[in-house]
Amino acid sequence: MQVRSTYRFARISAFKAREVTREIQGLPAEDALDLLRFVPKKAATLVRKTLASAVANAENNNNLSLSNLVIQQAVVGEGPTFKRFQPKARGSAGPIRKRTSHIRIVLTDEIEIKRREKTGAKKGKKPASAKAAKPAKKTARPSAQAPTAETPNAESNK
Numbered sequence: 001m002q003v004r005s006t007y008r009f010a011r012i013s014a015f016k017a018r019e020v021t022r023e024i025q026g027l028p029a030e031d032a033l034d035l036l037r038f039v040p041k042k043a044a045t046l047v048r049k050t051l052a053s054a055v056a057n058a059e060n061n062n063n064l065s066l067s068n069l070v071i072q073q074a075v076v077g078e079g080p081t082f083k084r085f086q087p088k089a090r091g092s093a094g095p096i097r098k099r100t101s102h103i104r105i106v107l108t109d110e111i112e113i114k115r116r117e118k119t120g121a122k123k124g125k126k127p128a129s130a131k132a133a134k135p136a137k138k139t140a141r142p143s144a145q146a147p148t149a150e151t152p153n154a155e156s157n158k
Contacts, residue, residue: 019041
């Protein structure tokens with residue numbers, strides 16, 4: 001069963017909102033809500049509200065469980081553009097376009113849930129003996145050292 005929710009006339013450009021929706025497409029709804037809570041973008045809060053509305057529609061209208069829902073589509077389309085003008089020099093005016101967008105999220109329970117693996121679980125810690133086995137790095141370069149008595153420049157400096 002598919003459940004959808006639409007946020008129309010969102011006051012953000014579609015280009016900026018698409019960046020967030022690409023991240024959550026195909027994720028389980030629970031994971032997407034958690035992810036959007038920590039994304040530091042204005043679009044993340046708008047998409048999170050739309051996703052929460054879609055989840056509420058699924059639970060209340062269709063008796064579906066949140067744990068079975070997967071984001072099938074997260075689409076951002078362009079809405080109407082408000083046209084304003086900014087006064088410029090010598091009595092002219094410059095256009096300002098205030099863009100809007102429509103955010104549509106479609107949830108389904110027909111797709112199998114695939115959770116992403118955590119990146120920290122794959123990497124193992126190196127043992128302490130591996131760190132001690134590495135040779136110490138030299139701190140000074142030979143060219144940076146002061147001239148010695150063996151070099152011809154040292155004799156001319158005297």
